[in-house]
Amino acid sequence: MTTAFVPLDTAAVAAGADAVAAAVADTGAAIIRNGSRGMCWAEPTMEIEYGGARLAFGNVAASDVAGIFQQHERHAKCLGEVSEIEYLQRQTRAVFDRAGTSHPLELPKTTVVEECLGRDPKSLIGEIETSGLRGRGGAGFPAHIKWRTVFDTPGEQKYIVCNADEGDSGTFADRILMEGDPYRLIEGMTIAGLATGATKGYVYLRSEYPIAADVFQAALDNAYADGLLGTNILGSGKAFDLELFIGAGAYICGEETSLLESLEGKRGEIRVKPPVPAVSGLFGAPTLVHNVISFAAVPAIMKHGGAWYADMGVGRSTGTMAFQLAGNVLRGGLIEVPFGITIDEVVNGFGGGTRSGRPIRTIQIGGPLGAYLSPDEFDTPLTYEAIAELGAGIGHGGIVVFDDTVDLAQQAHYAFEFCEVESCGKCTPCRLGSVRGKETMSGIIEGRDVEQKLTIIEGLCEVMETASLCQMGGMTPIPVLSAMKRFPEDFRR
Amino acid sequence: MAEIETKGDAVAREIAQEHRDRVGGVLIALREIVARFGFVSRTQEHDVAEVFNLSRAEVRGIVSFYHDLKTRPQPPVQVRVCQAEACQSVGARELTRRVETHLGVKLGEPSDGVSLDAVYCLGLCAQAPSMMVNGRPLARADLCDLAEEIPA
Numbered sequence: 246m247t248t249a250f251v252p253l254d255t256a257a258v259a260a261g262a263d264a265v266a267a268a269v270a271d272t273g274a275a276i277i278r279n280g281s282r283g284m285c286w287a288e289p290t291m292e293i294e295y296g297g298a299r300l301a302f303g304n305v306a307a308s309d310v311a312g313i314f315q316q317h318e319r320h321a322k323c324l325g326e327v328s329e330i331e332y333l334q335r336q337t338r339a340v341f342d343r344a345g346t347s348h349p350l351e352l353p354k355t356t357v358v359e360e361c362l363g364r365d366p367k368s369l370i371g372e373i374e375t376s377g378l379r380g381r382g383g384a385g386f387p388a389h390i391k392w393r394t395v396f397d398t399p400g401e402q403k404y405i406v407c408n409a410d411e412g413d414s415g416t417f418a419d420r421i422l423m424e425g426d427p428y429r430l431i432e433g434m435t436i437a438g439l440a441t442g443a444t445k446g447y448v449y450l451r452s453e454y455p456i457a458a459d460v461f462q463a464a465l466d467n468a469y470a471d472g473l474l475g476t477n478i479l480g481s482g483k484a485f486d487l488e489l490f491i492g493a494g495a496y497i498c499g500e501e502t503s504l505l506e507s508l509e510g511k512r513g514e515i516r517v518k519p520p521v522p523a524v525s526g527l528f529g530a531p532t533l534v535h536n537v538i539s540f541a542a543v544p545a546i547m548k549h550g551g552a553w554y555a556d557m558g559v560g561r562s563t564g565t566m567a568f569q570l571a572g573n574v575l576r577g578g579l580i581e582v583p584f585g586i587t588i589d590e591v592v593n594g595f596g597g598g599t600r601s602g603r604p605i606r607t608i609q610i611g612g613p614l615g616a617y618l619s620p621d622e623f624d625t626p627l628t629y630e631a632i633a634e635l636g637a638g639i640g641h642g643g644i645v646v647f648d649d650t651v652d653l654a655q656q657a658h659y660a661f662e663f664c665e666v667e668s669c670g671k672c673t674p675c676r677l678g679s680v681r682g683k684e685t686m687s688g689i690i691e692g693r694d695v696e697q698k699l700t701i702i703e704g705l706c707e708v709m710e711t712a713s714l715c716q717m718g719g720m721t722p723i724p725v726l727s728a729m730k731r732f733p734e735d736f737r738r
Numbered sequence: 739m740a741e742i743e744t745k746g747d748a749v750a751r752e753i754a755q756e757h758r759d760r761v762g763g764v765l766i767a768l769r770e771i772v773a774r775f776g777f778v779s780r781t782q783e784h785d786v787a788e789v790f791n792l793s794r795a796e797v798r799g800i801v802s803f804y805h806d807l808k809t810r811p812q813p814p815v816q817v818r819v820c821q822a823e824a825c826q827s828v829g830a831r832e833l834t835r836r837v838e839t840h841l842g843v844k845l846g847e848p849s850d851g852v853s854l855d856a857v858y859c860l861g862l863c864a865q866a867p868s869m870m871v872n873g874r875p876l877a878r879a880d881l882c883d884l885a886e887e888i889p890a
Contacts, residue, residue, distance in 0.1 A: 259862050259875035285864035288877070414822030417861040447761065452769075452806050453860055455873065490762055493769055494805030496858060510764035510790075512803040527761075570864060572827035577864025600828060609823055613858075645863065647827045659826070663858065669803075 247274045247314060250292040251305075252345065254281035254424045255456045256417070261306065262289035268307035272314060280425020282345030283579025284332055285417075292327060293317070299327045332595060337557065338581050339545040339565045340538060344425030349460050354428045354473055357547045361436045362481040366396060369440035373543070375551025377563030382408055382499075382536030383611070383640040383716075385629045391533055394523035395441040398531040403443035405434050405485075406508065406527060406534045409450040409457075410492055410499040413612025415643030418567040419537035421579055423450070423457040426541075427464035431487060433540035435478065436547060438485040441533055446487040449504050452494055462489050496667035500715050501534045503669060514669045515715040536641065538567055558584035562628035572608075572645035573599045589623040592646060603648035607732070609656075611640025613663050614720035616727035617653060636727060653728040653735040657702075658686040660724040668717060675718025678709040682725070689736055699729065699736060749774065750782040754789035764790050764800060768807055777808040815852040815889055817841065818870040819879070824863035829880050833867045840884045 251257070251266040269276045269291070284290060287303030291310070294300075295317050301324040302313055313320050324330055343352050361369060374389035395403055407430065411419040423430060434446045450458055465487060468474045476484045490508055492498050498507045502516035505527050526532025542564065546554045555563045562584035568591055570577045575597035582591075592598075592608060599605055607617045616637035625631050632639050647656075664679035682705055689698045706722030713719040729736055753770045757763040767786055771778050778786075778801055787797040801807045819834050834845055843849040845856055862868035865877035871888055879887075 255860075255875055256862055256865060256877065259860075259868065259877035260865060285862075288865065411861065412859055414820075414859045415824045415863045416859075417863060420861045453857065488761070490766075491769065492804075493765060493807055495803065507765065508762050510762040510766075510800070512799050514803075571824040572863065572866060574864070613823060643824075643863070645824045645827055651827065656823070656826075659823070663822075666856075667858070 248277060248294050249274050250277050250279045250347075252281045252288065252290060253278035253349075253456065253460070254288070254345075255420060255454065256281055256285045257288040257290065258456065260288045260304075264307040265289050265291055265305050265310060268310040272310060274314065277348050277351075279347050280345045280349045281421050281579075282327075282333060283341060283421055283581075284330075284576075285578040286576040287324065287578075290324075301325065301327045301330060332576065332578070335595070336581050337565055337583055339554070339557075340429070340541045340567060341422065341426070341579065341581050342545075343429065344421060349425050349427055350463055350467060352426060352428055354468060354471055355432055357544050358432050358435050358473065359479055361439055361547055362479060362483060364439075366440045366442065369436065369547070370396060372546060372551040373440070376542075376546045376554035377551075377558075377561065378539065378542055378546065378554065379562075379629065380535060381538035381542070381566070381641065382501075383413075383638070385639065388535065388539060391523045391535070392437065392441055394521070395443065395531045395533045398524050400531045402445065402528075402530050403441060404527045404530055404532040405437050405441070405443045405446035406501075406505065406522075406532055407434055407446070407448040407537055407540055408499060408501060408504055408534055409448050409454075409537045410504060411451060411454075411537070411641070412496040412499045413641050413643050415571040415609070415645040416569050416612060416641045417571075418569050418579055418642060420454050420457050422537055422541050423454070423461050427461045428468065429541045429544055430461070430537055431464060431468050431474070433543035434487060435474065435485045436543050437533055437535070437540060439483060441531075443531075443533060444484045444486065446485065447508055447527075448487070448489050449492060449498070449508055450489060451492045451498075458489065458491055465489060495669075496663075497669045497717055500717060502715070504534070505532065512669070514671045515717075517714055538641075559626065559628045560630060562630065566627065566639065566642050568627065568642045568644060570596050570644050570646070573601055573648050574646040575600050577646075584628045585626045587624055587626050588618070588644070591627065591644060592623065596646065599646060599648045601648045601650075603650065605646055606649040606651050607647050607653065607728075609645045609647070609724065610643070611638045612643050613660065614716060614723055615640050615643070616723050617656065617731060618727070619731045637723070653732040654686065654690050654738075657725045657728045657736075658683060658690060660721055661686055664717060664721040672712070672714040672718060674709045674712045675714070675721070678705055678713075678718060679721060681705060682709075682721070686725075692738065695737055702729070747781050747785055750785045751789060754786045758789055764792065764797070765804075768797075768801060772807055776812040777810050779809075810848065813849065813851050813853050816855075816872055817852065817888060818855045818857040819845070820858065820860050820862075820866070820868045821856045822859045822863075824859075825867040828866045830867040833869070833880055837869070837884060840888070
């Protein structure tokens with residue numbers, strides 16, 4: 246009997262995977278709902294085991310299913326054998342190696358936790374230091390410093406908190422991981438708990454990801470049933486409890502202190518730092534806060550060693566990064582590669598240029614608070630350092646492509662508008678600056694007193710950048726000013 | 739604003755009680771009340787405040803902060819169209835106008851039978867533009883037949 250794989254991932258379901266799965270079931274074939282391999286452009290995908298190989302099909306409709314079972318590799322929508330698909334073959338998957346291979350809950354629950362239970366916390370932290378892992382949520386802060394701070398700070402109860410409030414437009418890596426390989430995250434957080442002395446963990450997931458919530462909760466239940474979580478992990482006497490917490494719709498809760506406030510059940514208003522969460526976090530206790538992908542990188546680092554991880558990448562940008570290619574691009578999706586690949590290789594190599602077929606005019610890198618770059622800069626290698634030199638940031642790895650129909654003045658207007666909608670309201674530069682910025686930008690778009698208003702924008706951006714309490718207000722000037730600098734003609738029509 | 743009363747108080751209180759001792763219990767309880775009733779009424783805010791030993795103002799503060807915590811009954815058809823950058827790059831603005839025309843309501847304006855709201859990212863950025871109809875995500879919404887996808 247043939248086995249067919251049709252993803253349960255949101256990207257597949259939103260493109261019609263459930264109808265494909267129903268059509269497979271109608272034929273009597275066995276069906277496995279796997280996670281996504283991250284080829285979002287080809288969703289819904291379908292894979293079948295045939296003749297000892299695993300064949301993939303892209304953009305499958307329910308009406309294609311019968312034909313696929315008859316024609317196999319001769320079917321027009323066949324992408325070839327999974328292991329030979331160039332888009333996947335050219336990637337180096339340390340975090341996403343299992344995502345999409347099978348049903349997420351049928352994957353092995355643990356690979357290295359057992360081994361880590363017998364290791365000294367300091368050696369676990371040392372492994373992270375050797376790996377050079379930096380936070381994948383956006384700031385790129387060295388992970389081991391946070392781990393060591395939580396370990397060193399005295400406290401009866403310490404916490405591990407995973408930031409899965411993936412609100413940046415153009416990003417979906419956290420979602421694909423949680424829907425495709427949830428045990429990886431559980432394992433990473435458990436190891437972090439063992440290393441830092443934290444016995445409680447929370448995953449803060451945004452409410453816009455209901456499928457991720459279902460898959461992850463089921464994975465948690467399984468892990469508890471198998472003794473991988475709880476008061477006596479695998480009979481070791483060591484404890485780690487993990488709970489899923491769903492947000493209530495607020496972009497700002499992706500900021501770590503705002504997230505902690507929200508997790509405490511309050512308004513998600515940011516806290517003034519210092520103290521940093523590693524010293525005083527959830528309920529004032531030492532708390533390790535990382536993004537999903539940071540935790541998910543930990544099992545591979547422990548399994549293969551920090552040096553193995555550090556061997557990938559360039560300089561202080563070690564390991565792999567899960568870039569997410571999105572927007573007006575032919576083949577958007579998840580691209581996990583070592584740091585150092587150029588923007589061009591991602592956008593044109595993997596992405597194949599724009600979906601519209603028109604020339605690329607700009608990309609926005611690093612989410613809604615990220616810079617708009619010009620195609621002249623596409624030979625820049627994607628490392629924290631090289632991108633910082635452009636006045637930009639890699640952020641959570643999102644890259645959004647725009648063709649030549651984009652109006653950068655509109656995008657700058659949107660940056661202020663988004664800040665207005667999502668500001669927590671605690672500090673004035675962000676709360677009011679966003680509103681004034683939007684109004685002023687409207688005037689510029691209408692062509693009223695343009696030069697004077699551009700000067701006002703520059704001054705306003707300086708205030709927001711230097712006086713905001715967090716990065717929401719502090720980084721909103723980045724998309725605005727980067728657009729004004731590289732595309733001045735759009736502001737003077 | 740007119741006081742909106744419901745008969746769900748006992749249930750709201752029960753929900754609040756159930757989550758009273760959990761981390762973030764207030765938010766969990768409020769989310770559950772919204773899931774059950776479609777919104778949080780003033781009365782229910784008071785119930786939650788009492789159970790958690792908070793002031794009414796504190797609970798109001800929480801409710802007003804989060805986009806998901808609605809304070810009015812929600813219409814049977816709820817449409818959210820993504821307005822973020824990846825969707826903008828492939829016609830979110832045009833899609834929004836099309837949906838507005840189809841439904842006869844403006845984005846963000848309350849209406850009886852249907853709501854049309856902005857959402858900032860559904861994580862479908864490589865298959866943009868995207869939208870959500872009654873909780874169901876739709877990728878490449880520009881190619882969708884709106885009459886087929888949105889219940890009349």
